[in-house]
Amino acid sequence: MQQSFLNAFYKNFLGHSPEWYKTAIISFLVINPILFFFVSPYIAGWALVIEFIFTLAMALKCYPLQPGGLLAIEAVFIGMTSPNQVMHEIEANIExxxxxxxxxxxxxxxxxxxxxxxxxxxxxxxxxxxxxxxxxxxxxxxxxxxxxxxxxxxxxxxxxxxxxxxxxxxxxxxxxxxxxxxxxxxxxxxxxxxxxxxxxxxxxxxxxxxxxxxxxxxxxxxGEPQNLIIGDQAGWDFVEFAIRMSPVTVPVFIAGxxxxxxxxxxxxxxxxxxxxxxxxxxxxxxxxxxxxxxxxxxxxxxxxxxxxxxxxxxxxxxxxxxxxxxxxxxxxxxxxxxxxxxxxxxxxxFEEALPFTALLAVFFAVVAVIIDQQLFTPVINWVLTYEGNMQLVMFYLANGFLSMVSDNVFVGTVYITEVKAALVNGQITRDQFDLLAVAINTGTNLPSVATPNGQAAFLFLLTSALAPLIRLSYSRMVFMALPYTIVLTIVGMLAIASGTLESATQSYYDQGLIEHHYGKSTEMDGSDGH
Known part of the structure; x- marks a missing residue:
């Protein structure tokens, strides 16, 4: 009777997901508290981030809301973050x-x-x-x-x-x-x-x-959920956002x-x-x-x-x-x-949007863990050791690589949150923050066309009823996206590395198309970078 009950419980757990996937998620749930209490909260935090990225990368095996949500709930339960911090992140990104x-x-x-x-x-x-x-x-x-x-x-x-x-x-x-x-x-x-x-x-x-x-x-x-998060953190409206992105997005659009x-x-x-x-x-x-x-x-x-x-x-x-x-x-x-x-x-x-809305709320729970455990602080500090255009290029490439294997909304949210914290702490100037915000936004949006993992639209296409009808597989999609991945990534990087972004932004200031945000409430509205 007991064996029968356990077997039924295991079969119900994550439904029709592969056995190895179920075993992996259960292993994560067992390992995380051990790492947190007996090894290091910092290591446990990074393990959670990697595990969450794994659930995003394996979205075709199981929608990330369930496994990612279980990991996030456990993280709150064992004290990696608090319900109040999660709520704070959600309130900050209500738009x-x-x-x-x-x-x-x-x-x-x-x-x-x-x-x-x-x-x-x-x-x-x-x-x-x-x-x-x-x-x-x-x-x-x-x-x-x-x-x-x-x-x-x-x-x-x-x-x-x-x-x-x-x-x-x-x-x-x-x-x-x-x-x-x-x-x-x-x-x-x-x-x-x-x-x-x-x-x-x-x-x-x-x-x-x-x-x-x-x-x-x-x-x-x-255009994308992370754009609104980035624009909100920077205090940009619709027109200013488009103008600031244009030194990169216009040549990329033409190249595309x-x-x-x-x-x-x-x-x-x-x-x-x-x-x-x-x-x-x-x-x-x-x-x-x-x-x-x-x-x-x-x-x-x-x-x-x-x-x-x-x-x-x-x-x-x-x-x-x-x-x-x-x-x-x-x-x-x-x-x-x-x-x-x-x-x-x-x-x-509302059926189309609500599953992803719920998943985004789980994103913010993981972001709360990253903030409380200061997981990205050493990485951000390392990237900030670079100066000028190289700093922008490093952010662009780091965001691009992570967005290829993960989800660009998650990556964009994490990076803009940490860069905003660096601004609040006086590590970077407001001008550099604005340029980094452009690098983060373009980095999460352009190289992420490489795989269905990064772009929600690509993943939606791959998991649609149409994909098997027209024989569109994961590998075929990656192959057909390859020329776009190469061109968009390189053109975007050149626009940033060549100094075009910086000089164009200065020109926009001079023409009065955009304005400095010094002294505005958007520059810093909390000690935690929000």
Whole structure:
């Protein structure tokens, strides 16, 4: 009876995760108190950080909220940090949580407009290079103002829709009947090669779009969650954040689009796959039919969503309210003017964001441990021994490397917190803090395209129902991201190392585009660097 109970308990623990993964998490939970009480709190703290990064890197085995949350709860329980410190971190970053809760849900109600946009790109533009550039550019532009997860979710919806339309035709299924597009059993033999080519074509577009979310996401304070954390610590609004990042983000953006065109033109890294003529015609016919059947009410909905999108851009650019509150207005406007009044419909919009919001709260618990145990203080002090541009380059590379194997939100949060503490303690000047904030933000956003671990949008794509349909595996994604990883990382580093960032920032000061923050409350608002 006892054996049976223990066996059932073990099977329930972390569900369908591999046995070795369950054993690893249990080992961590056993080892941490031993290290903390009998070896060294400092070593125990570092063990916790490494273990938490492990749960992020193994996100495909188990969503990090559960194992990471267990580690964080244990850390609070044994005294690595306190509930008050965790709450302090969450309160200090409340804008980020509101961004995830309200903005992601708000954009959910504008999916029809985004679906309409990407559908027209695929069906109206014949040049593969131009389609790729448009997908990359549109994803970048949207991700600068919206949430990257929502943008990639919309593109996935477009791809699944088109894939299922063609798959139904290739399988000889009745257009008016339900069809299982996950099975190739009924696909005609002469269509199989065409289907493989269509899958490769969709892989190309989705990877370009994924990189586009990174190119746009790095530019603005709302592009990625860590951007808002960094901007909040620095006291920058939407416009100032974009201006300060521009010496790095503008050349990187141009280099990213050039890379997109180059890999398509030269057919490197599995790119350059054309849309089969027969598939194109099927998709065009589908789009024409959808347009014909769209009634007046649905057309008005699209118009209203366009108007709301303009309000979103204006509200963010003029910093009319906190980002999360602007997201709340999007929910209210988008539901009020598109006929959505049912509570269940509104509730469905929050499903996408809340798991990651909960995970971010766990991030802040680990950050609380890092602060209380002063884990990063020696590392930060070592990097601060470098001077000038080399100091910026070291921060950029350190953030970039960690973001490749971990999560860029976690890395960005940790580093900006420690650098803010260095400012408060008088180790660096306010000008150097501003430059380091740029290096941290670009470091977490650009090299992290290397793996799905670093970018939430990439991980979302990899774990979506579409990935197995188009044969997009982890290794294939890393391979296809490689040219972008190399180009974006190097161009970003050169912009920082060459002194472009420093000289451009000084020029912005002289022109009055941005101002010094000396003496402002944002410079230091607490002894712990918050």
């Amino acid at each position: 980020v949580l509101l961004l995830l809760i309200f903005m992601v849900a708000g954009i959910y109600f504008m999916k029809n407009l985004l679906l309409f946009l990407f559908t027209k790109i695929i069906t109206k533009v014949r040049s593969k290079i131009m389609v790729s550039l448009l997908f990359c550019f549109a994803s970048a532009f949207l991700s600068a103002f919206l949430d990257a997860l929502t943008v990639i979710a919309v593109i996935i919806s477009v791809a699944v829709g088109f894939y299922s339309v063609y798959h139904k035709v290739a399988s000889g299924a009745d257009a008016n009947k339900e069809h299982d597009h996950t099975s190739d059993q009924n696909v005609a033999e002469f269509s199989r090669e065409e289907l493989q080519q269509f899958r490769a074509y969709l892989r190309n577009l989705l990877m370009h779009a994924g990189v586009g979310t990174a190119l746009g996401g790095v530019c603005t304070i709302v 689009l050039l890379t997109c065109a180059l890999v398509e033109k030269l057919k490197w890294f599995s790119y350059g796959v054309e849309l089969p003529t027969n598939v194109r015609q099927i998709l065009i016919d589908f789009d024409v039919n959808e347009t014909k059947n769209r009634n007046k009410m649905e057309n008005v909905k699209l118009i209203m969503q366009g108007v709301i999108a303009v309000w979103l851009i204006v509200g963010l650019a003029l910093h009319l309210a906190a980002v999360g509150l602007i997201g709340l207005t999007i929910i209210i406007f988008a539901t009020s003017f598109t006929g959505i009044t049912d509570e269940s419909q509104i509730g469905h919009a």
